[in-house]
Amino acid sequence: MSALPRTAAADSTxxxxxxxxRFIPARCARHGAPAFRTRLLLRPVVCASGADAAAMFYSPGRFTRHGALPPTTVRLLQDLGSVQAQDGAAHTHRKRLFMTLLAPDAARHLAALAVGRWRERLPVWRSGVVLHDVLRGVLCEAACRWAGIPLAPGEGARRTRELAAMIEQAGSFGAGTARALWLRRCSERWARALVERVRAGRLVPPPDSALAAVAAFRDRDGLPLDSAVAAVELVNLLRPTVAIARFVVFAAHALHAHPQWRRRLREDRSEPLLECFVQEVRRLYPFFPAVGGRVREAFSWRGHDFGIGDWVLFDLYGTNRDPHRWHEPERFDPTRFAAWDGNAWDFVAQGAGDAHLTHRCPGERATIEVMKAFVALLAREVEYEVPPQDLAIDLSRMPALPASGMRLVNLRAAASADG
Ligand code: HEM
Known part of the structure; x- marks a missing residue:
């Protein structure tokens, strides 16, 4: 039984x-409903948007991620055997590893390493850079250092290429995806060898590092992770850290589009203002469009009976700009976060609910800290110019990015910099 509207088109792929x-929010608005039924890739699916849908979708244990996204997307992002592929108690146990590794202090440490790497490279970039390109390298090298992974000279560029390809191709199908899958296999072989060297005592990472923790981690059955699975989890720490480059580029885009905010952040150096700015960038700019799940336990919501195995897509992009929750949602206004109550359902750039109990991203604090560190640099410490370029963000390309990758020229340390 269902009270949810159905699209006129038989298949909406x-x-x-x-x-x-825009696909999900546009149809929810058209139907005046928080969810609708359609088919994607010929399979029936319920697409749902908004804070109530977030509470429905992120109710602990209700959905599995198995069979919920195209196989190439799964392989390029979280992959088989990963924490995201776990359910129930096995998931909660594995998730603790990520929540511990990505605790606030560790997140700040990661951000400091990334900024340190940026400062080392800045003199080389004086005449100009494509921000997205250089940030991916900076974040890859910082993530490896943070994780206790040694990089041979020149290896940073290779690992950056591999990790970046996984992100770029996650939403595509074709030759580029095949190449990204091949590059992913190279990363997995490398990560697996690292784990095996640590376990054999041939490599000794710092005891509190991610590499040491993943190599030593025991699953709920008390056994160490298979080295292939440990490699997947190591890549699951590195790849998304490189992906933060996208959010920093969006932040630079926002500083350019709203120069009053660049001035304001330069004048008011308070931490809360920086956090509000970063949160508004995460709310408004497009990253993951939606997440998919398949029902584990039958339930009813909004007059629709969900059966075991049913496929649901939850709308991240549209929920962040739901007019029922956000005043003038399309307006870039960081001050809205000064009064935000921090609830777990209406701001969902990296998932919703309690990260310990659901699939919500464990890297949210790390993302915020890295973004804050780079916004502080760009607004307060680095002088640069933004030459004419194509800054359009194509919303049919997933994941999205300003077309130019954000080119900056004449980079130099600001005379007033105190960092
Ligand atoms: C770049 C910004 C990031 C975005 C937009 C993002 C987005 C997301 C989203 C939407 C989910 C939830 C998927 C679901 O419900 O199935 C997720 C899960 C996850 N993210 Fe992130 N993430 C980011 C950064 C990070 C970072 C920095 C890390 C680690 C260093 C990380 C590691 C993970 C892991 C391991 C999961 C799976 C969690 C689970 O299944 O319980 N992410 N991420």
Whole structure:
């Protein structure tokens, strides 16, 4: 039984690819409903948006991620055997590893390492850089250092290429995806060898590092992770750290589009203002459009009976700009976060609910700290110019990015910098 509206089109795959991020919110608005039924890739699916849908979708244990996204997307992002592929108690146990490794202090340490790497490289970039390109390298090298992974000279560029390809191709299908899958296998072989060397005592990472923790971690059955699975989890720490480059580029885009905010952040150096700015960038700019799940336990919601195995897509992009929750949602206004109550359902760039109990991202604090560190640099410490370029963000391309990757020229330390 269902009270949810159904799209007129029998299958919406072409519309989804054409409209990208806007596909779900546009139809929810059209139907005046928080969810609708359609087919994608010929499979029936319920697409749901908004804070109530977040509470429905992120109710602990209700959905599995198995069979909920195209196999190439799964392989390039979280992958088989990963924490995201776990359910129930096995998931909670494995998730603790990530929550511990990515605790606030560790997140700040990661941000400090990334900024340190940026400062070392800045003199080389004086004449100009594509921000997205250089940040991916900076974040890859910082993530490896943070994780206790040694990099041979020149290896940073290779690992950056591999990790970046996984992100770029996650939403595509074709030759680029095949190449990204091949590069992913190279990363996995490398990460697996690292784990095996640590276990054999041939490599000794710092005892509190991610590499040491993943190599030593025991699953709920008391056994160490298979080295292939340990490699997947190591990559699951490195790849998304490189992905933060996208959010920093969006932050630079926002500083450029709203120069009053660049001035304000330069004048008011308070931590809360920086956090509000970063949160508004995470709310408004497009990253993951949606997450998918398949029902584990039958339940009813909004007059629709969900059966075991049913497929649901929860709308991250549209929930962040839901007019029922956000005043003038399309307006870039960091001050809205000064009064935000911090609830777990209406701001969902990296998932919703309690990260310990659901699949919500464990790297949210790390993402915020890295973004804050780079926004502070860009607004207060580095002088640069933004030459004419194509800054358009194509919402049918997932994941999205300003077309130019954000080119900056004449970079130099600001005379007033105190960092
Ligand atoms: C770049 C910004 C990031 C975005 C937009 C992002 C987004 C997300 C989203 C939407 C989910 C939830 C998926 C779901 O419900 O199935 C997720 C899960 C996850 N993220 Fe992130 N993430 C980011 C950064 C990070 C970082 C920095 C790390 C680690 C260093 C990380 C590690 C993970 C892991 C391991 C999961 C799986 C959690 C689970 O299944 O319980 N992410 N991420």
């Amino acid at each position: 072409a519309a989804f690819l054409r409209e990208g991020y």
